[in-house]
């Protein structure tokens with residue numbers, strides 16, 4: 001079946017790989033949503049001829065509309081534009097690949113419409129896990145994970161019973177700074193942090209991988225996607241990024257998913273699920289995997305993973321606060337206004353000052369998010385004094 005898809009965050013790392021996969025599958029692209037990269041969006045419009053596209057900024061949208069005068073594609077702007085694209089009728093799959101909390105409302109809009117959502121935007125589930133899963137239950141929306149680890153777990157769960165799961169084993173590459181000491185981390189640069197050993201991803205998630213916050217976000221994401229408590233989620237560092245994650249069952253069997261690190265595979269599985277389709281991607285040759293190693297994460301040197309477990313235990317608005325403080329701290333680091341080792345300190349300070357609201361609605365989450373961003377800026381400023 002040739003599906004029709006919508007891609008939110010179409011100009012990013014996941015977005016562009018999704019369009020590559022969609023082109024190979026011959027899928028139709030109904031709608032696209034981007035931030036500000038209208039040069040790339042223009043090319044995508046000419047190639048995929050979507051009905052509607054949306055751009056974050058009004059000015060950029062006006063410019064794109066001028067450039068696309070002779071095309072039938074309608075150009076929208078702002079958050080309402082992204083929501084309109086997310087809600088488009090006729091979409092078989094909505095790919096949610098906007099980075100950060102900006103993806104929350106458009107993703108929620110698709111979920112409320114009962115769509116099948118291929119979810120890459122992990123911040124949505126981290127900040128609003130209760131809300132998103134409750135809304136999905138009510139509307140009948142299906143959430144298919146795109147994150148390679150969660151796709152692996154999702155695949156390992158197929159044909160088995162959820163209540164017979166003993167634990168989930170989430171693997172982590174360990175990032176570029178695995179094995180470093182706290183003192184060494186004080187000197188790392190933006191360029192070093194952006195040089196991930198195994199994956200080529202957007203800047204924000206690459207920094208999250210270097211701090212281990214990415215794994216923390218994924219623990220929270222896994223808690224909501226698979227409805228399992230945190231004590232049933234184990235994180236192991238696996239530097240080769242071949243075993244993408246695993247599920248241990250009550251009988252002691254461990255079922256894992258292995259493949260080369262290539263995001264196009266989990267993206268394709270999310271688009272074609274429940275089918276598996278042939279593709280041209282490079283194949284894993286087990287004869288060339290002489291070593292598959294596993295180790296405990298070092299949460300003393302990389303406290304972000306511990307902070308994520310703490311946020312999950314505190315519940316309510318705490319994960320939203322942690323996420324917002326992290327987004328702010330990462331932006332400050334990427335713009336060279338703070339040091340790498342300040343990231344966990346900023347998050348810790350903000351979390352310590354927050355009393356979580358239980359069972360938050362969207363308004364509570366947005367309030368907590370914006371409070372945490374202000375607090376994070378203050379915490380960062382005091383570290384620089």
Ligand SMILES: NC(=O)c1ccc[n+]([C@@H]2O[C@H](COP(=O)([O-])OP(=O)(O)OC[C@H]3O[C@@H](n4cnc5c(N)ncnc54)[C@H](OP(=O)(O)O)[C@@H]3O)[C@@H](O)[C@H]2O)c1
Nearest residue numbers: 009011012013014034035036037098099102120121201202
């Ligand atoms: N990259 C990976 O391999 C990977 C793997 C697993 C999960 N994820 C998750 O997938 C999400 C996307 O990651 P990425 O690496 O693809 O990020 P990225 O390369 O930075 O791309 C982000 C996308 O979001 C768009 N965007 C940013 N702010 C927006 C806004 N306010 N409204 C609409 N669009 C906006 C960007 O548009 P412009 O570029 O036009 O500004 C771009 O298309 C993240 O949540 C990440 O954690 C990524």
